[in-house]
Amino acid sequence: MAVTINTLREYKQKGEAFSALTSYDATFAQIVSEAGVDVILIGDSLGMVLQGNDSTLPVTMDEIVYHTSCVAKGNRGALIMADMPFMSYGTVEAALENAAELMRAGAHMVKLEGTDWMKDTIEALSERGVPVCAHLGLTPQFVNKFGGYKVQGRDEKAAELMIEHACELVEAGADVILLECVPAPLAARITQAVRAPVIGIGAGADTDGQVLVVHDMLGLTTGRKPRFVKNFLAETDSVQNAIKAYVEQVRNRTFPAEEHTFKA
Numbered sequence: 234m235a236v237t238i239n240t241l242r243e244y245k246q247k248g249e250a251f252s253a254l255t256s257y258d259a260t261f262a263q264i265v266s267e268a269g270v271d272v273i274l275i276g277d278s279l280g281m282v283l284q285g286n287d288s289t290l291p292v293t294m295d296e297i298v299y300h301t302s303c304v305a306k307g308n309r310g311a312l313i314m315a316d317m318p319f320m321s322y323g324t325v326e327a328a329l330e331n332a333a334e335l336m337r338a339g340a341h342m343v344k345l346e347g348t349d350w351m352k353d354t355i356e357a358l359s360e361r362g363v364p365v366c367a368h369l370g371l372t373p374q375f376v377n378k379f380g381g382y383k384v385q386g387r388d389e390k391a392a393e394l395m396i397e398h399a400c401e402l403v404e405a406g407a408d409v410i411l412l413e414c415v416p417a418p419l420a421a422r423i424t425q426a427v428r429a430p431v432i433g434i435g436a437g438a439d440t441d442g443q444v445l446v447v448h449d450m451l452g453l454t455t456g457r458k459p460r461f462v463k464n465f466l467a468e469t470d471s472v473q474n475a476i477k478a479y480v481e482q483v484r485n486r487t488f489p490a491e492e493h494t495f496k497a
């Protein structure tokens with residue numbers, strides 16, 4: 234049975250953790266979906282891991298469309314989420330046009346980085362049949378505003394604001410929330426506060442789902458390894474088995490462990 238947003242809602246209701254991984258091509262999409270990963274993300278991280286840029290900002294719509302079409306052909310039943318690249322949702326009109334292109338390429342949902350300013354955009358997409366994931370916390374498209382890839386929501390004021398933003402974006406129509414690099418207690422509060430499923434990366438074990446960049450979970454991190462990364466290939470003998478181990482450890486909440494988690 235193919236995974237839909239209803240499947241993710243059922244996981245949240247039952248308290249069963251679900252898994253997501255990035256893929257950028259048909260081979261990985263097939264292997265990842267056949268291993269039981271529920272959500273495949275065509276991440277703009279491809280600008281770093283495939284293209285060698287030092288941020289996600291250079292990634293274009295055409296590139297995400299191309300990789301989404303490749304992933305769609307390999308996919309065997311996962312929900313396909315595509316990142317909207319930097320400034321491709323700068324206005325509501327641009328967001329509608331660009332999201333439509335991603336949906337035509339095979340996406341089932343689009344992901345946007347931002348806070349309360351995205352309310353109108355999310356409402357417009359949602360009303361027109363485009364499911365949305367709202368990405369909060371460390372939003373890499375804001376690296377130049379943050380001054381680096383830094384944990385977000387560390388002080389109480391920033392934490393309260395993030396909870397507020399998550400609630401407002403779900404109210405506006407966001408079907409999924411993604412939290413990147415936030416203290417585990419804050420991610421747990423947001424997961425409790427919203428009815429939408431919450432996916433975490435560097436957000437502790439208490440979110441409804443987990444996501445990683447596939448290269449990272451296969452030990453292919455170049456440069457400095459973020460705290461939330463675990464090499465699942467080190468414990469097994471094949472890429473397929475490493476991905477199955479990830480699915481299993483997310484399901485039984487042994488991943489992420491303390492060592493992968495940011496505290497308050």
Ligand SMILES: Nc1nc(=O)c2c([nH]1)NC[C@@H]1CN(c3ccc(C(=O)N[C@@H](CCC(=O)O)C(=O)O)cc3)CN21
Pocket residue numbers: 277278281282289371373382383384414446448449454457458459460461
């Ligand atoms: N290979 C890869 N994996 C990713 O997870 C990823 C990408 N690329 N590219 C796009 C963004 C960039 N990401 C990053 C990059 C670095 C850190 C990092 O070094 N974080 C520090 C936190 C520092 C602090 O305490 O504030 C860490 O120690 O993990 C986090 C997320 C996540 N995304």
Ligand SMILES: CC(C)C(=O)C(=O)O
Pocket residue numbers: 255274275276277278279316411413434444445446
């Ligand atoms: C790290 C995940 C959440 C992402 O947005 C990406 O791969 O681009």
Ligand SMILES: [Mg+2]
Pocket residue numbers: 276277278289316373
């Ligand atoms: Mg991204």
